[in-house]
Amino acid sequence: MSSGTILSGAEIVIKALRDQGVDTIFGYPGGAVLPIYDALFKQNQIKHILVRHEQAAVHAAEGYARSSGKVGVVLVTSGPGATNAVTGLVDALMDSIPIVCLTGQVPTHLIGNDAFQECDTTGITRPATKHNYLVKDVNNLARTLHEAFYVAKNGRPGPVVIDIPKDVQFADGVYRTPGESQPKSYRPQVKPDLNKVEEAVEMLANAKRPIFYVGGGVINAGPVASQLLTQLVRMTGYPCTTTLMGLGAYPAHDQQWLGMLGMHGTYEANLAMHGCDLMVCVGARFDDRVTGKISEFSPGSKKIHIDIDPSNINKNVRVDLPIVGDAAYVLEDMIRIWKARNKRADQAALKSWWDQITVWRSKDCLKYEKTEKVIKPQYALERLRAAIQGRDDVFISTEVGQHQMWAAQFLPFNKPNRWLTSGGLGTMGYGLPAAIGAQIANPGALCIDVAGEASIQMNIQEMSTALQYRLPVKVFILNNQWMGMVRQWQELLHGSRFSESYSEALPDFVKLADAFGGVGLRATKVSEVDDVIAEMIAIPRPVIVDMCVDQKENCFPMIPGGKAHNEMLLGPADKVSEATPEEGMVLV
């Protein structure tokens, strides 16, 4: 079949997906996508993964995309199918994940008539996507599909919706190949302005207290960008910190890595950010979780900002040298110019900077009370870390809350694409479907969803999906019987008035695993932790671990809302000073 072939709309969809190299899609059928499901039935190159809720279809596609570097593809029906997908789409938008989501729509002649399962999908998803389309003419369908893939993965990646009315799926039209279908206007800049890169190298070489501040953009730029970053950081000898989204872009076992920065980042990373004289931001966006109080953010530093999205530059923090481009290209040029000009860091200054960092490091900010009486959540994760140490094939997803921050702090990420978490939107219910997507992209790998007992209930139905496709995903619940992060904020900022944050009437997670056809394991004592983790990893089936942890543990270090990097709380002994100002409490 070549370009110009006449096919039905549904066949065009399948053909276009195949020409885009798609082998897996995540979806849920319904009235308005039946022709596409029929076309799927008649072929066997594209595997369809049937989820149990459309939100999970998008999260699974995100997990698939993030762990494989490919575009994740979703297929859902009109109306509720589309609206259920919206949370996943915004999640992918906030975290820059390439997704193409096909939604069914009522036939064109019924659009606007309040037809059964009709909704204004393009209207609803306009601010939820990077771009969206409604295809009313079958002859535009192939071009639109190819353009959607181009838009989803080029520039700053993101989700794209294509709304396809049912009559368009039935109608016959002309197929066009990807090569014939470039968008007219969208041409993101990937190669940097070399003058600026040269200027950046000069600034880098002259810095006395430099730091690399690295975000998810480096991971999105592909594994080569992480290698280049590592090379540049090692060449300079400068310290490097990563955001939540950037974990894995720089090897966590390396001495030059200061850990994650931000609200629950390490003491040394945040103080180094506060005290640096040159900040090199690569693929991060100065968001409020990273900067803390914006007016006191890194007051004495020059800032270089490398980003593929010009709108991220000077959005929250004014920078001295913006460089628009793909992180891999920019880093490659920086390395080349650094070498060509025989640059060398100021060793004396660098030594005193590292001495200072060593002092901060010696605070050991992630320490926690070791006890035999109760399983500390940090202890459970340390034991999980020990069990997976040295393995290259471990993918960790999370839900959202305390467990997410602890996982970011305690688990080792030495390579990109191994860490799947909802950073921007903070979507509870993300982790299990994301782990499913990662497991499909990486058969045989160990995919673990570090969860909380509250979050996991938001998409627990996906256990069925895991069972159906024999995906041995592991759900590692740190069960403290509270919405832990909500409880922590209520304790610290709302006078310990624990409004609606107790997880009342919890299911028995062991029985629940059993009911789904998986395996349930529970640890209630410190002495059981290692055995349960070993068993979880050994069982080649879906497992839910109910790790019954300390109910009162809080996540530290913490920069309370509205505070600056140098105003961190390091542990329960630190109190929020002079009653956190109103402006801080207002911030989320």
Add this chain to the structure above:
Amino acid sequence: MTTQDTNIRRHTISVLVDNEPGVLARVIGLFSGRGYNIESLTVAEIDASDSLSRITVVTSGTPMIIEQIKVQLERLVPVHKVKDLTLEGPFIEREMALVKVVANGEKRVESLRIGDVFKARVVDATINSFVFEITGTADDLNRFIDLMQQLGEVDISRTGAAALSRGTSTL
């Protein structure tokens, strides 16, 4: 952070877009979603063969916000070009208004005299009213309308600004 210019200034921005369904909604949604201000917005097709429209939006904000508006607009897929006319040298801005003035006697005559001064054209007349067509900058129109409001009941329809840069440069 370096000291920042927090002065709010008015900017006229020209945006060349594909004339396709939803493009105006994208632009307006961007402004409302991110809390930017719209003083006026006009849109019409300018090239039927290439199916291109030009949106002229008058907005106001600090230099940081204005810069954000420009790059956020450039990020939209159907947007071809964005030009901040206020920043990029001299430009011409014109707006048209239809202004109905309901007045009698001396006030009615006075409205006609003022219309003359402002080079407004009478496009409708009754014994008790005139409708003026006036073209000029937003300030010209504001001054004209202010005066007319003192003479009688007025009804106003304004087009919003159309604008082009002076000289040879094109969008």
